[in-house]
Amino acid sequence: MRQLLLVYVILCCLSLAHPFCPSQCTCVLHGLTDGARTRSVVCNDPDMADVPVNVPVDTVKLRIEKTMVRRIPTEAFYYLVELRYLWITYNSITSVDSAGFYNLKVLHELRLDGNMISVFPWESLKEMPMLRTLDLHNNRITNVPNEAIPYLFNITYLDLSSNKLATLPSDLMDIWPPFNGAPIFANASQKVVLGLQDNPWFCDCKISKLIELSKMSGTPVVLMDLFMACSGPENLAGFPFQRAELDNCVKPSVMSSATKITSDLGSNVILRCDATGFPTPSLSWANADGSPVDNTVQESPGDGIRWSIMSLHGISFEDAGNYNCKAKNYAGNAEATISVSVAGDISTTTVPLRLSNKTEPTKQVSTVIPPTTLPSQPL
Template identity: 50%
Template sequence: MTLVQCSDPGLSAVPINVPADTVKLRLEKTLISRVPRAAFYNLSELRFLWLTYNSITSVHPSSFVNLKALRELRLDGNLLTTFPWEGLRDMPHLQTLGLHNNRLSSLPAHAALFLHNITYLDLSSNRLTILPAEFLDLWFPLPGLQEGPVQRKILGLHDNPWLCDCQISMLTSLSMSFGSSVVLMDQLLMCSRSLGQSGMLLTQAELSRCMRLSVQPAATRVISPLGSNVILRCDASGYPTPTLTWIKTSSYSVMQESTRVGVRWSIISLNGISYKDAGEYRCQARNMAGTSEAPIKLKVMGVSRLSRPPKKISRKIPSKSSSKYRKKLMFESDSEGCKRGLDRIGLEREESRKLKCFLN
C-alpha cells in the first residue's frame, strides 16, 4: 500500500508522477490553485485524497474521473466559491466529503442528487446563508418513508452566517429527535434575522413556528352524477414546504404544484366516474415535521343506462291456401326459381317435390 504526502510550498500544480498504486495521497500547504480535468486519472486504486490548505479556487467537474475506489475527499482550507457537485458521480463509493473553511456562499438543491453514499459532509466555516428545502427533501427521507435501518449522516453547518429561516430551524429540530438520520457536528447554530446583523441562537419558539403543518381540502364531501368528470383539490401549508400524496385505490391523474415557499396544492382528476370511484380520498401532507391529512368523500349518484337489444322482425309465412302463396309460386318462372321460392318460405323439401310450378 503506497502513501504519498507532499507539502512543498513551491508546488503550484497537481503532480503527474504519482505512483499508480497509490492508495492515499496528501497534497497540503502548497500553491496549487486549480484542479484540472482528469487530474488523478492514473490513480484508480486511490482511496483517500487530501487536498487541504492549498490555494485552490476552482475544481473541474471532471477532475475525479476514474476514482471509483475513492472513499474520502478533503478540500478543507482552500478558496473555493463553488464546488462541482455533479463530479461526485465519478466517485460512487465516496463517503466523506470535507469542504470546511472555504468561501462557499450557496448550496444548490440539486447537490443532494449526488450525495447518495455520503455519510459525512462538512460545510462549516463557509459563507452559507440559506439551506434549500429541496436539498433536505432529496437527501433526507421524510418521516415514515425510511426503508431498512436508518443511515446516519454527519453534517457540519456551524460557523456560517445563516438566516433565521425554517429550513435551518427544522434541520436543527430533526437532529435533536430520537433516532434521527442527521447528526450535526455542532447543534448550537448561530443565525441572524438579516445579513450583517450579529448572530443569535435558534430558539424553541422559532422551531415551533416552523413545525406547523395543515391540510385544507376544497370540499370534504362531493356528490357527482355517474359518468361525469370530477376534480378534487387540497392545499397544504407548512415549513419546509410539504409534499402531498393522495391515498385511494383508483386510477386517476395527479397534478401537484407549489405556488410559493411553504404552500403547496394538489388536484386529482377523475374522468367519466363510475361507482368504483366512490369512497374516501385522503390528501396527506408530509415534511420533516411529520404528517397531516384530510379526507374527502366522493358519492356517485345516478342509474346506468342499459342498452336495449334491437327488436326482431318476424316474417309472416302465408298459408298454402292463400292467394299470396299462389302468387309467390307463380313469380318463380323456372324450376330452379320455383325451388328457391319454396325453400325461402319454409316448406319442407318433401312437400316441395309434390308441388308443381306454374309456368307462363
C-alpha cells in the first residue's frame, strides 16, 4: 500500500513538472530571451467535438481550430488564469454560454471568427477586463444591443465584418472620438480599429454616425474598409457610405433662454431650452458634475421641435452653478449651459447684552426678499 502511494506521489510531481497535453492537441513550451518560458496549445483535430478540459494550467495561448466543437460551455477555461490569447476559429460554434469566459482576467485577445454564432453574450466581456482584441468576423450575428456598449470601452480592435448586421445602436459610436467629445490628435498613438464591412446595412439615421465616420480622415477610429455600401432602403441600395445622403436626419441644435441668471435668495427660477433636429431630439437636464436634475417638464409641439423647462423652487446658495440642457437624437448630441448665481443675505439672530437682571426678548434680524412668481405658461 505504501509503495502504491509513493508511485502516486511521484506521478503527481511529474505531472506538475511536465503537464499532460490533451490527446487531440499539441503543446509547445517556448523559451523567451529573458529565460522565462510560455506554453501554447493547438487543438485542430477535426474529430474533436468538445472544448478540452485538461489543458495545462500555465498555457498562455490556446488555439482550437477547424474542429467539430459546437458550443462553449459555462466556465470552460476558468482554470487557465495565465491565458492571454484565446483563438476558437473556424469551428462549428453556435452557442456561447454567458459564463463561458469566466475568470479570464488577463486575456488580451479573443478570436471567434469563422463560426456560426448568431447571439454573442456581450455581458461575458466583464470577465475579461484586459481584453483589447475581439474578433467576431464571419459569423451570423444580427444584433448588437445597447446593453453591449458598456463592455466595449476598452476594446481597441473590434471586428464584426461578414455578419448579418443591418444596424447598430447609435450610442455605440459615442464611446470613441470624435463622437465622445474628446479632442482629436492626428498623431495619436492609440487607435481603435473597426471591421464592419460585408454586412447588409440599412442606411437610415440610426447609423448616420458610422456613415459620417466613413467620410472623415485623421480620426483615432480607423475603419478596415472605408468603402462599405448600403443594402437598403431601396433608394440607397448599392450606394457606398461616402456618397449616401440620408433623408430626415438632422443633428440637434439647442438654445437656452439665457446663458447667465442672477436670482434673489428664496425666489423661484425657471430655466428653459429649445431644441430642433430630426428625429425630434430628446432633452435632459444635468448639473455640472453630470448628475441628473429633477423638476423638469418637456413637450414637443411638432415634428423636429422640443422645449423643456427646469424649476428651482425657493432657491438657495447650494443651487448656484451651471446647468446643462442636453439634446440628443440618432444623428448626434448638443447642449447649452445656463449659469445660475444667487444674491441675498442669510438670516441671522443677534443676542442682546444683559444689562440687568431682567431678561429682554431676543431680536431677530433678517432680509426678506419676495419670491418671484412662477408664470402660468412656459416662457
